[in-house]
Amino acid sequence: MSNWEPGYPYLIFLHSILAFLFLIKIASYISGxxxxxxxxxTQEKFEGRKWFSQRIGxxxxxxxxxxxxxxxxxxxxxxxxxxxxxxxxxLVIPLRELxxxxxxxxxxxxxxxxxxVKVTFESAPGVYITMAKSLADSIEEVVGNRWxxxxxxxx
Numbered sequence: 350m351s352n353w354e355p356g357y358p359y360l361i362f363l364h365s366i367l368a369f370l371f372l373i374k375i376a377s378y379i380s381g382x383x384x385x386x387x388x389x390x391t392q393e394k395f396e397g398r399k400w401f402s403q404r405i406g407x408x409x410x411x412x413x414x415x416x417x418x419x420x421x422x423x424x425x426x427x428x429x430x431x432x433x434x435x436x437x438x439x440l441v442i443p444l445r446e447l448x449x450x451x452x453x454x455x456x457x458x459x460x461x462x463x464x465x466v467k468v469t470f471e472s473a474p475g476v477y478i479t480m481a482k483s484l485a486d487s488i489e490e491v492v493g494n495r496w497x498x499x500x501x502x503x504x
Contacts, residue, residue, distance in 0.1 A: 449498025
């Protein structure tokens with residue numbers, strides 16, 4: 350005779366879903382997305398160039414391939430894929446609020462492994478994102494002189 354109740358597997362599934370949603374919501378606070386939402390949240394449909402499934406670092410949180418990035422002549426769009434939207438409303442950050450600086454990840458302080466761009470926000474000084482240099486280059490290409498990031502000196 351088994352101790353399993355007929356509804357028990359459903360409770361495990363329900364608890365798993367609730368734990369996932371709780372973690373997604375907590376991530377918005379840890380990463381700083383919640384801070385940016387207070388300043389830049391939007392309900393409007395974004396019109397502009399978009400890149401889907403991008404890997405973005407938000408402070409100490411890594412948003413691996415779930416972020417949608419967009420850009421147009423006035424702002425940078427940050428959004429999440431459907432299953433990760435809880436606590437992560439769409440954002441449109443004016444380009445004039447953004448500063449970027451190229452950085453290289455180095456192994457043992459010497460060997461450059463890859464380059465990325467750290468983007469900070471004028472009105473949210475404690476929050477920053479990191480993105481691949483190639484993505485930052487694509488954003489620059491779309492917006493022209495409206496946003497440029499600071500390049501590393503050549504070694």
